[in-house]
Structure formats: C-alpha cells, structure tokens
Amino acid sequence: MSTGILLLAGGSVDGREFASIRNTLGKTQEQLARLLGLSPKAVQSAEQEWRNISIQTERHLLFLLFLKVSSVENLQPCWLTRNCPSETRDRCPAWELNAGQLCWFVNGTICRGREQDSWKKKMKICRQCEVFPLKKYLSSQ
Numbered sequence: 001m002s003t004g005i006l007l008l009a010g011g012s013v014d015g016r017e018f019a020s021i022r023n024t025l026g027k028t029q030e031q032l033a034r035l036l037g038l039s040p041k042a043v044q045s046a047e048q049e050w051r052n053i054s055i056q057t058e059r060h061l062l063f064l065l066f067l068k069v070s071s072v073e074n075l076q077p078c079w080l081t082r083n084c085p086s087e088t089r090d091r092c093p094a095w096e097l098n099a100g101q102l103c104w105f106v107n108g109t110i111c112r113g114r115e116q117d118s119w120k121k122k123m124k125i126c127r128q129c130e131v132f133p134l135k136k137y138l139s140s141q
C-alpha cells in the first residue's frame with residue numbers, strides 16, 4: 001500500500017530535519033500528515049528515513065515552516081538584498097513573479113550568476129544564502 005510519499009528524486013531535507021521542522025510547527029505526526037495531505041505512516045517514514053522525501057513534500061513542508069516563522073511583509077526582495085544587476089534580474093522568475101521574498105520557493109531562479117534548474121542544487125545554494133529566511137531551522141548541508 002502507498003504511504004503517500006512519492007519516490008521521485010529526493011529533496012534536501014533529511015529525516016532529522018523533517019522531525020525538527022514538525023516540532024517547530026508544533027504538530028504531531030498525525031497533524032502534520034493532515035497538513036501535508038499525507039498518511040501518518042508517510043510522515044513517520046520520512047522521519048525514520050525509510051523513504052525519500054519527495055521534492056513536492058519538501059517544498060510544502062518548507063512553505064508551512066515559512067508561514068509559521070516568517071512573514072513576507074518583514075522581508076525585502078532578494079534582488080535588493082543581493083544587489084542583482086538588471087540583466088540578471090530581468091531573466092529571473094523571482095522578479096517576473098514579484099516573488100522576491102519567496103525566491104527560495106521558485107525553481108529556476110538566477111542565483112550565483114546562473115539558472116538553478118534543479119530544486120536540490122538550488123536548495124544547496126539557498127541554505128547558504130543571506131536571503132533564505134529558514135536558514136536557522138535547517139542544518140547547513
């Protein structure tokens with residue numbers, strides 16, 4: 001029987017981080033499962049690392065964490081913080097979608113001078129970036 005976690009290429013969050021984020025959200029495994037649209041068994045499997053955490057589940061989890069610990073109103077757009085030149089900014093989907101406070105959530109952003117076309121590679125960079133508002137909730141990988 002499916003646990004609800006898709007076995008696609010895994011994201012960047014490991015089981016320990018998954019459990020730590022759940023604790024920050026103040027949720028039981030059952031409650032988090034409901035929020036993520038997964039089965040409780042899927043959440044348990046993610047925390048025990050019995051199954052890969054899909055990119056979709058990871059993005060959903062990080063978005064919930066962002067809603068809990070941060071606020072768009074208190075953040076300035078990434079292109080200001082990072083002083084992006086207009087030729088980079090104009091090609092970046094974060095600019096196009098006016099998502100400068102949520103750039104980490106948008107795949108394909110132009111970070112470190114080139115398009116970040118994979119979520120896993122992008123997250124590696126985001127985890128080190130001064131713009132990423134969830135840095136202190138994740139270990140640096």
Ligand code: SF4
Nearest residue numbers: 103104111126129132
């Ligand atoms: S590296 Fe990530 S957090 Fe930093 S500006 Fe790019 S998308 Fe945003």
